[in-house]
Amino acid sequence: MPALTNADVARVLGTLATMLEIDGANPFRTRAYREAARVLDALPEPVARLAGEEGALEALPGIGKDLAQKIRDLLATGSTGLYDELLKKYPLELVHLTDLQGLGAKRVRALYDALHIRDRAGLEAAAQAGQLRELPGFGEKLEQKVLHSLSIAEQVSGRLLLAKVWEVAHGLADRLRAVQGVTRVELAGSFRRRRDTVGDLDLLVCGGTPEQVMDAFTTHDRVAEVMARGETRSAVRLTDGLQVDLRLVPGESFGAALLYFTGSKEHNIELRRVANDQGLTLNEYGLAREADQSVVAGRTEQDIYRALGMDWIPPELREARGEIALALEGRLPRLIEQDDLRGDLHMHTTRSDGRHTLAEMVRAAKERGYAYVAITEHSKSLAMAGGFDEARVRRSVGEIAAVRREVPGIEVLHGLEVDILADGSLDLDDDALELLDWVVISLHSRLDQPAEAATARVLKALEHPAVCAMGHPTGRMIGLRPASPFDMERVLERAAELGVAMEINCQPDRMDLSDVNARLAREKGVTLVIDTDAHSIANLDYIRYGLFVARRAGLTKDDVLNAWPWERMRKMLRKGRGGAVKPAEPAKQPAPSPAKTPAKRAAKPKSAKTR
């Protein structure tokens, strides 16, 4: 029985919820399953471990005795009685018909009962034969809609990377801002919360006539299809499959609408409960007194949060992960901002697989206002990417010295991104590593190792005294490649003890660490470092995506190494054994023993949490 991950268990619970819905169960029961799935999905520690601790599962919000037992069954046997039972009635193919536009549990059930449809092929055949329109509650239009959904189901199967929609989203917003009379346009939804992927875009507009606003929206050159058009709401699908919703909102309730459509849904539900407890009701039109429906706030989000007795919550934190309690106590973290960053400590040049030269990259970093930068080419096992061997590292010393003279006004660290080999040893000998100011270690190969081997590999690599940081720690590629299954908690705990920083890699398809893991890292006392891993000058702008992850993780500038001023960085590096400031060192030993005191470290473990 392979160990189930949190996501695996969450997926089964979500499927169970849909099955129960099709089965006509109490809607609050199905909601309980969905809520439990959400909780597990956002859980940083492995659910398998909690399952072993008495009462730990039941202590999670939304999980009681019954669901805890089902989760234990799932972990032990891969299934539960209820799941097996429902699966006999409703095959997975049938359950997944609810993913299609316009089809929910009720209609899928009707299709199943009346026409014995149980999969997409059956659905398509029946729709083409004109059988759907005969069913009560169905009609010709719905039949067409289903056929249409089926035809695009493939191309819009997943969410899109935030970076992929960034430009079109802002393009749409700018176009609407130009409409006469429009006073305000905001992008809401998961886009505003800066999730690493978005399922659709939500636009809120204030001012202008419905006619003009909707015209500007639906005639944008990226619009492939107008799905709905009304006075206050329209929806379109773009050529790349992305759905965009627009809502026209009056000024007096703009803040309430922005709050509502920014979500998350779970945050909103929790916020409503806070309102209800105070005799208030909150909806997308405003915050009102329950007694007489008189409006208390609605024009801005700040007004609403304030009226509820809490601080304004940055959108990145609105995931119902404890932020509402913190806001009520006035203890929200002061999230890190772009201006806090002083350097970028992971980038490539034409010397390995980058597109711009050493001098060009350093100059570009300087232009972005950075005080320091680390140049980190690949190491030799990535031969394809021009990885450095020991001799190449020695030659590099002079090249870095030259660029320091050529581009004054910015500190340039001689770094390298060193591969972690399959056995956990590093891809360069100690003599070469000693020539470096900044060593990032990364997994690039053999990411399919089983958990036990992967954990041992990473733990061994962390022990090497030259290591400063671990780059894109899990190796995940969003939607393409899963994370290495190493034991994140053990790795973070050891990294904290050794003072090795963990990277939030800004490459849009990596975003690694994720927000959940970055939050866990901070809780374990690990210092984080936000790096672009830029392979070109343009890539330096990816810094925003890592910043979003950091903010979603609740990080402040104190939690992030490259928000430190250069003086603090310099002192930290001076303690090290490499680089320009080299302390006297005994003759090299044959092999570093694991017990050896780390000589150069990125950051000291924090003794206590800052919040």
Place this chain on the structure above:
DNA sequence: GCCGTTTTCGGCCCGACTGTTTTCAGTCG
């Protein structure tokens, strides 16, 4: 199915749009 300094039973967020209807159910967010 979960949850509880009002409750161990009776609540659990709610409005817009669509397509079907002729006053509303289903879906969606």
